[in-house]
Amino acid sequence: MYETERKELVEILRSKGISNQRVLDAFLKVERHLFVPDIMKQHAYKDVALPIGLGQTISQPYTVAYMTQEIDPQPKQKILEIGTGSGYQAAILYELGGRVFSIERHNDLYNSAMKMFDKLNLKIAARCSDGTIGWDEFSPYDGIIVTAGGPTVPINLKKQLSVGGRLVIPVGDKQVQTLQIITKISEDEFQTNEVPYFAFVPLIGKEGWKEK
Ligand code: SAM
Numbered sequence: 001m002y003e004t005e006r007k008e009l010v011e012i013l014r015s016k017g018i019s020n021q022r023v024l025d026a027f028l029k030v031e032r033h034l035f036v037p038d039i040m041k042q043h044a045y046k047d048v049a050l051p052i053g054l055g056q057t058i059s060q061p062y063t064v065a066y067m068t069q070e071i072d073p074q075p076k077q078k079i080l081e082i083g084t085g086s087g088y089q090a091a092i093l094y095e096l097g098g099r100v101f102s103i104e105r106h107n108d109l110y111n112s113a114m115k116m117f118d119k120l121n122l123k124i125a126a127r128c129s130d131g132t133i134g135w136d137e138f139s140p141y142d143g144i145i146v147t148a149g150g151p152t153v154p155i156n157l158k159k160q161l162s163v164g165g166r167l168v169i170p171v172g173d174k175q176v177q178t179l180q181i182i183t184k185i186s187e188d189e190f191q192t193n194e195v196p197y198f199a200f201v202p203l204i205g206k207e208g209w210k211e212k
Contacts, residue, residue, distance in 0.1 A: 082131030
């Protein structure tokens with residue numbers, strides 16, 4: 001279903017500068033319409049963020065592709081995602097062969113993402129908790145993707161990254177963020193590149209924004 005729409009979306013992503021063919025192939029394969037509410041299905045292959053309930057969104061495909069391309073997960077690498085949401089980003093990472101760990105703070109979103117992972121037989125480890133403190137048990141991770149914007153980079157996420165690994169996280173105020181692409185050079189050395197003008201929902205937690 002929606003094969004033509006997926007091909008068209010991939011062409012849009014390519015025209016916007018996504019060049020990693022493995023990433024584009026994952027977008028051809030993973031069915032985004034399964035991760036959006038029924039009334040949104042006809043918009044599933046537009047390059048826009050869509051509401052998934054509880055004031056949260058499934059990110060814009062371009063943003064998912066951009067962040068995935070920056071991490072460039074290789075088969076069997078351990079990838080941690082903060083902000084499972086619909087589960088779509090996690091499914092893309094899994095399609096690329098990653099061993100995916102994902103954390104969501106909203107119980108309802110966590111439950112429906114888990115159901116979809118089960119239905120699609122995706123072996124993704126997920127839990128419902130505050131992702132700003134990471135998931136120490138399975139660290140270090142080759143890549144960490146944070147899909148919500150925080151005021152600073154959580155220290156635990158930097159700690160739980162392997163040397164040579166990459167952390168991609170939007171940092172800024174609640175309206176607009178800069179995407180920080182952080183490479184761990186050694187245990188205490190990091191190199192950061194910044195890409196401006198992203199807009200994510202807030203990262204709420206111990207090392208994020210405080211809930212009102
Ligand atoms: N990756 C998601 C997808 O593919 O649908 C995008 C989800 S949305 C842009 C960001 C998610 O981060 C929301 O579901 C929100 O509840 C979650 N979130 C915010 N702060 C969090 C935290 N501290 N720990 C875990 N999840 C968090």
